[in-house]
Amino acid sequence: MGSSIGVGSQRRTAAPPQQRTAFPPRLAPVAETDESLALWNGVPPYILLIEDDEGDAVLVEELVEESGIDVRLGRARSLADALRLLEAEAPQCVLLDLHLPDAQGLDGLKEVLGVCAEAAVVVLTGLSEERAGLGAVAAGAQDYLVKGRLEADVFMRAIRYAIQRKHTELAAVAVQSGILRAEENARLERGLLPTPLLLDDPAETVQVCARYQPGRAQTLLGGDFYDVVQTPDGATHAVVGDVSGHGPSEAALGVCLRVAWRAFVMAGARDAELLRLLEQILLAERSGAEIFTTLTALSRPAGATSVSVQRAGHPGFLVRSPGEVELRLVPGGPALGIMPGWGPGWPVTEVPVAPGGAVMLFTDGLIEGRIGPGPARLDEEGLLEIARQQADLPAEPFVDSLIQAAQGLAADWGGLADDVAVLHLEWNAPS
The missing domain is CATH 3.40.50.2300 (Response regulator)
Structure with a gap:
């Protein structure tokens, strides 16, 4: 390993020291192929x-x-x-x-x-x-x-x-780090983006279209999560949430909350009790007091013409009926973890959904992309305008067109900076 090479041992007179010396190149021999x-x-x-x-x-x-x-x-x-x-x-x-x-x-x-x-x-x-x-x-x-x-x-x-x-x-080291990051991404993705837990022979079917897209600056999945569960009584339960911040800790917390939500729903927790239990998990598992989570949760009994919605500091959601799209902003409460033990709780609001209609929940990454100079953002009204132009599309092209439009509007400013999670649900009676 060491290099051992020879020069005479005669000590030379020291020249005035230089902090940095530039030496011009000499012509190397033609045979130099190093x-x-x-x-x-x-x-x-x-x-x-x-x-x-x-x-x-x-x-x-x-x-x-x-x-x-x-x-x-x-x-x-x-x-x-x-x-x-x-x-x-x-x-x-x-x-x-x-x-x-x-x-x-x-x-x-x-x-x-x-x-x-x-x-x-x-x-x-x-x-x-x-x-x-x-x-x-x-x-x-x-x-x-x-x-x-x-x-x-x-x-x-x-x-x-x-x-x-x-x-x-x-x-x-960089290659190994990339391999480990990809493996961690895969593990987190399996936890954040689950397979919906649906009944094999339901009284009515629920069609689920879900999308997730990491923000442009993220090498790890963020803390956005979603889940859908059908309980034995035929009711559909769904949640879309967003843990504040970015990085592996926030993504892991999102996984924890998503799994806890599924377990609590299957154990029978509903409404204000459900969100209080989730907040307890958040407080116990978060890495710092500044971490909070926004979410929208909904439930729909089999055959119902409305959904029961709770909102904790989260954006509104879209309600689709044949040829129409509306933005719904139901009453809500603070994000989980902002005001632990908040007294009034999170109200439950009944929102009509017409036969053949659908709902679309999303995280704020879809609407907070910069689309113009200064603070110009797409926001919920801008998303609604795009959605109304695509109102007649089936679920998958409808969702994809909204995400692509938001990306296109933000392209000149670097694209969508935050993670995007979208969950589209529609119910159909079995034929």
Whole structure:
């Protein structure tokens, strides 16, 4: 692993130190085919030398100059100076002396890696310190070089290879991180976006059309969730909810609330009791007091001509009848977790649904996309206007057209930033 290369041991007079020195390129031999040169990409790499000995620093500067490779060479005389420079600009490579006025041995290496983990680190050791160099590589350095055995061409090649190894290491970490993120997404998706639990032989059928779309900035599913359950009495129960914030913790909380909702419904909890139980779960499981959840829940007995709706800080919903669409904003209460133990509870409102009609619940990601300069948003009225233009479409093209229209209106401002969950329900008597 270590590079052991030779130069005379004569100490040279130190030149005035430079914070950063630019060395112009020389013409390399025509036979040079070193693939690691591709790492430069035409941009001189920045190499930070951390060395308190002026003679050794001059030697490194001369080796860089003699190599003919165009680089920017920075210099720090102590670990404290180096940490300040590393915070200002991350180098491609750090040349680190193991004996500094304020750091000895591997302590300096640990500090450098802690501040600039993406830089390749090459440790500079003395003639009798090869074991220390091997220890540095085991602790995270890419390579070590032995002072007093340095030649320009091999010196720079060792640095290039160290940078290449670091790039390979970072790429491998990124790939593994992507695999883990995809696996986590799949697990969260199974929890947030369930298969509706419907009766095998119901008195009437419920047609479910559900859609979920992550926001543009999310690499993980957010906390939007939905669920549909038919209980043995033939009633349909549905919920659409949105956990505030984004990230794996919020998504996991959304899964928890969705599973709890299904369990409570199947156990017979209804109306205000159901939402109070969900709020208790939220308070017990959330990561901070600032986390809350909005939702709309509805129930419909078999054969009924209306749905019972509760709203907790959530947007309104659409009611469809043949050729018509209406926006309904029923009375509600605060989002779960905003005012724990809120006295009045969440009122239940009966909303008529005509035979052959349907309802569509959605999260605010569908209506809060920016569609114009300043604070212009689609909002519920804008969604209603689009929905009325598509009123005659069947469920799936109707839902898809609304999402596509919202995306198109927000396209010039980066698309829909928040997650979108949509749940469309329609009931039909069996033929």
